[in-house]
Amino acid sequence: MSNWLISGGTILTSDDAGTIIENGYVLGVENKIVAVGSGQPETSDVDRVIDATGMLVCPGFINAHTHLCMILGRSLGSDRTLLHWLSETQIPLMQAFEPEDYAISMELGAIENLKAGNTTICEIFFTPHYSDGVDEISVNSLDRTGIRSIFFRCTNDENFYEDFIETRADIMRRSEHLICHCQTSRTRIGVGPLVPWSSSPKAFEDAIQISQNKNVLIHLHTSETPEYNDLVRQRTGKSNVEMLADVGALGNQVMLNHCVHLSDSDIELIAETGSHVIHDPTSNMILASGVAPIPKLRAKNINIGLACDGPACNNNQDMIQTMKDAALLQKVVTRQPDILVAKDVFRMATRGGAKAIGMGDSLGAIQPGFLADLILIDTQVPHLTPLHDPIATLVYSARGSDVHTVMVDGKIVMQNRQILTVDEKEILAKARERARKAWKQAQNRKKF
Ligand SMILES: [Zn+2]
Structure with missing residues (x-):
């Protein structure tokens, strides 16, 4: 010992x-x-x-929502809204990735997080290359860096870019494989439909079944922008949170990320079910998404963690900046300097995140x-x-x-x-090369 x-x-x-x-x-x-x-x-x-x-x-800070799988797209598509940023640059880039790009993305992202003091990350992973086993490659790469992580294998079974869609059977089989074979004491697996309009109600039920049977967390993008809420309402006739309540996808095993545009009854549902909210103030500002109603959520005793969101929509992994942005954003919109203070955001970045990932004790x-x-x-x-x-x-x-x-x-x-677990210099050099190659291929494939 x-x-x-x-x-x-x-x-x-x-x-x-x-x-x-x-x-x-x-x-x-x-x-x-x-x-x-x-x-x-x-x-x-x-x-x-x-x-x-x-x-x-x-x-150490808990960066409760990121997309290291998009790190090679950092700075591409700046100054656009969420859906334009995704469709015009990030999705074409991800379609051009090769399996080795995922390993380097995870290593680069983990180093960036560790160097900013983020000892735990929640990776919200999605890819058009699941059939190549890139989820397993990515989990192993993250683990190698020494960071603590929850790797959420996020999925789409309909109504998304075609190559990102998996069948429900494949989602179940591959998710269970990852959970059964790739978890370590430091690297855990979670699941979750990626966005609420790209999964069938049955796929949500599958995710809940996996979560309950295998005791893993669910992570869900929720009510990020008004356009996003419109997409959900067009499909279901309900708000994003009401739709989740309908399929049973709320509860203390569930992390709801963003929660920017919520009604009072949405907030009640989140509070009643003990679901956790993850707040990404910098990403919400960069993508002009809006201001999450953090004081209202706190008034209902809803647990809140903080996150940078992905390196391609922040555009860094600095949780100290995220704490500052979280506090400043609420001060400026309410014109109340004490509405969210330094010790509140410090607590959200540490205890709030820990509780959200089921490690509050x-x-x-x-x-x-x-x-x-x-x-x-x-x-x-x-x-x-x-x-x-x-x-x-x-x-x-x-x-x-x-x-x-x-x-x-x-x-x-x-x-x-100095990072002691992996070779930082080599990883940076490879990442530059891989990013250049993938972006060139994306541009050749599609003119936009
Ligand atoms: Zn996200």
Whole structure:
């Protein structure tokens, strides 16, 4: 059994009381935190000491919705709305991918997330190449980087780009294969129809059946834009959330992403069923989608996690920027500076995300018994000086590139900004080459 000690930093525990400990320590054994306190622990017998002097020590952030499968499309189709951005650039690019593009996308995306302090990600994966086994390739690639992830195998069985459609039988068979053969303690599998207008009611029921039988989460894009809601209403005569309630796709195993355009009765349904909401403020601004009613959701005690959304619609994976955007967006539309404050968004990025992925009792806080997913943020830089209020400084002044060291599951995966698990330089070089090739093929195939 190896034990380790992080010593000397300011610890933002994100525990229930929101405790902050100056000159504190975190003691761990293997992948678990065993003690947290101020000064030094009673035991001096440790295998490894990490000096956190001048650092903030935080739980790693949980980026609760991303699409690393689209990372090679970063910056393509900027300044368009969601459906135009998808159809004019991102879908043609994805159609041009080859199986090896997925491995490099996952590795690049995981590195970007780790370097920004995101120790857990929810990958909302979709592809026209499921028959080539790219889901399994992608899960293995993510796991190799050392990040904690939930890989949602998202699907379409009708009314979407033809090559992205699978039969219900294939969806069931391939999803069960992935769940049974590819999960590790750090890399879990989830399922979900990709968007509400591209799956039949039966496909939603299949997803619920898989979720219940195999005890996996469901992740659903929900009420992202008015046009999107119109598509659902044209097909079903109902709002997106009402349609989900009808097919039984709400509950505490369900993550509803975006939830920008909701009626009061939609919000009631989400609250009653204990479904989780994931908020992506930066993506909502970039795609001009709108402003999610976060204060209304909070008033109903709905659990909310935060997410960057994909690197192609953010266009980065910086959860610190996402926290700031979440707070600022609500302040500017309500003109109330205290409507969503720094400690609220910090909590959403840690505890809210953990609860949404069913790990509220083991992840997202620095407290004994919790998993050791921790980040150290170097505050000895001009833009973080002075440090009167550590959480306000983190949320409003810091950026992902201030993250110095990252521990996932008790293992150091980045130290002094050097990734230790995979070869960053090689991955970046390959990603540049693969992205160039795929985009060239997409342009040759289709003029737009
Ligand atoms: Zn998404």
